[in-house]
Amino acid sequence: MSTTTPGDTAGRNGGPPLVPGEPLVELLAMERPHPPGPVSASLAFGHRSMLKIKHIPEQLADVTVLPVMLVLMFTYLFGGALAGSPREYIQYLLPGVLVMSVVMTTMYTGIAIKNDIDKGVLDRFRMLPIWRPSTLVGHLLGDVLRYSIASAVMLAAGLLIGFRPGGGVPGVLAGVLLLVVFAFAFSWVGTMFGLLVRDERTVIGASMTVIFPLNFLSDIFVDPQTMPGWLQKLVDNNPITHVASAVRGLMDGRSPGADVAWTLGWSAVLIAVFGSATMRLYQRK
C-alpha cells in the first residue's frame, strides 16, 4: 500500500506518525447516546440503500434496460402471432412483464445481503445496540425504490409504443402499488438464500430456479384458456398469475377483487414463512 494515497493527511511529508492525542481524548470522553428505535434504525439503513444507488447508478441498469428490452422483444416478436398485432398484445402483456421484471429484481436483495456478510459489514451492524432485523428491512426499503423506478421506466416505454391502460392514472398507480407490496414480500425468498448459501453465484442460481418457472408457468404471456387442462390448473394456482391478473385488471380499469385478495394473501404467506425463517437465520448467525 502506498503512503501517497490522495487525501491521507496523517503524518504527511514523511513527518512523525500521527498521534491523535487531544482530539482522540475528546472523542473518547463523549457521553454515550441512547440507541435508536427499530423505525429510525430501519430508516437509517434505507438511507444507506439510497446512497448506494447514488454511488453506483449502474446497478439500475437491471431495473431499466432489461425490462425495456423484454417489453420490446415480446411485443414485437409474439404480438402479431398471439394477439393479431403488437399494439393489441401490449395491452395484455405489459402489466405481466412488469410483474416479471420486478419479481426478477428481488434476487438482488439476496446478493446485497450476501455481500454485506462477506465484506464483514454485517458484523459491524450486528455490533450495534439496535433491533437486529432493521438491516434487512433497510435493504428492502431501498429495493422498494428500485421496483418503483423499474415500473416507471417500463410504463413510459409501454406508453410510447401504444400501451393505453383503461384504468387511467389511478388504475396504473393502484397496480404498481400492489406489485410493490408483493415484491417486498417476495424479496424475503432472496434474502433467505442470501443468508443460507455460500457464495453469490449460488444466490443467483437458487433465486432463478424459483423465479424462472414461476414467471413462465403463469398467465403473463398468454391466456391460460389455450393451455391443456393439467397445465391450466398449475398456472391458475401460481401466485404470479394472481399478481399479474390483479395488476392487469387494475390498470385496465376493472376491479379484480379476487385476484387482489389472492395477491395480498400470498404476500402475507410469503412474509410469514420466508420472513420469519430469514429472521431466525439472521439471529442465529
Add this chain to the structure above:
Amino acid sequence: MTDRAASDLAVHAVGLVKTFGADRAVDGVDLTVRQGTVYGVLGPNGAGKTTTVKMLAGLLRPDGGEARIFGHDVVREPDAVRRRVGLTGQYASLDEDLTGTENLVLLGRLTGHTKAGARDRAGRTLRTFGLLEAGGRQVKTYSGGMRRRLDIGASLLNAPDLLFLDEPTTGLDPRSRNQVWEMVRVIVGQGKTVLLTTQYLDEVDRLASRIAVIDRGRVIAEGTKGELKASVGAGAVHLRLRDAVQRAEAEQVLVMTLGAEVQRESDPLALTARIGRGNNGNAEGGAAGRASRALAELARRDITVDSFSLGQPSLDEVFLALTDRRTAPASAGAEKEGVT
C-alpha cells in the same frame, strides 16, 4: 474471587467453546482482563483468536462456557454488552461503496446520535484520524492504513469502555502500524480497556501488559510479558563468518560465552545459537550482555564475522518452546532484528 475484584474486570470468560462441525475452533478458553489495561491475545492463523473475540463481542453464540463483559453476560444481556464495547475486525468492515463521511454518519445515527450530532461526530472523527480530505471519497479508494483508521474511528463512535482490536495491524505498512499503536496508547491512557489479538510477538511486547498465547483453540500460556518471555528464552544469535575454516572455533566460542546449544546450518559459513533463560531472571538484558561478550571474544581470536544478529524469539519459537520444550529446533526462523 471477591466481589471487589470481579467488578474490576472488563472481560471474564470461563471455558469458552465454539465448534464448527467436527472442528473445535475454541476449546475451553479462559480469559480475565482487568479494566484499564491492554490485553494481548497472541496466536497463529486459525488458532481461534477471531472466534474468541466474536464470542466475547456477542457476534457468535458460545457452544459452551460463559463470558461476562463488565459483569454482563454476553448471551443473556447482549444489548448491555454492545452499548459498552467497540470492535475492529481483521478486515476493515465498512461499506466500500459509501464515502468515509457517509459511513460514519450512518453508524453515528445507528449508535443513537441525532442527525446533526452524527455529522459533527463524523467530522471530528475524520479530523482526529487524519482523513478529513478523504471524507468525501468512497472507501474503496482508501489505502489499507486509511481504512484501518476509519474502521477504528467507527468503533469509537459509541465511546466504548472496551475495544476489541482483532489483528489491527495485519497487512499494514510500518508507519500505519505505528499510528495504530499510538492510538491504542492514547485510548488506554483514558482508562479504557483494549483486548488486542495479533500474530506478532513484537506487537504485544510494545502494547500489552498481560498476554495469553492461544493455539488450536486453547490458551497454552498466560501471564505478564516478563513471565512469558522468561518461559520461552531470550532468542537466538545468528552468525555468519567470512571463512568456513573458522567455524569450529567460532562454535566453541559461542558455547563458552553464551552457554547455549549451537547448531551448524547447511550454509558452511553460518551458525545459530539459542540463548536460554538467563540466571538473573532478566532474560533480555542477559542475552544482550552475553551476545556482546561473544562478539568481543570472536574479535580477540581474529575470527572475522560478516553478520551477527540477536533475534527476539519468533512466534514460531514461542510456540515450539511452549508446546514442546525438549525438541525445539534453533532453526525455526527467528525474526532477525539485530545489527547486520
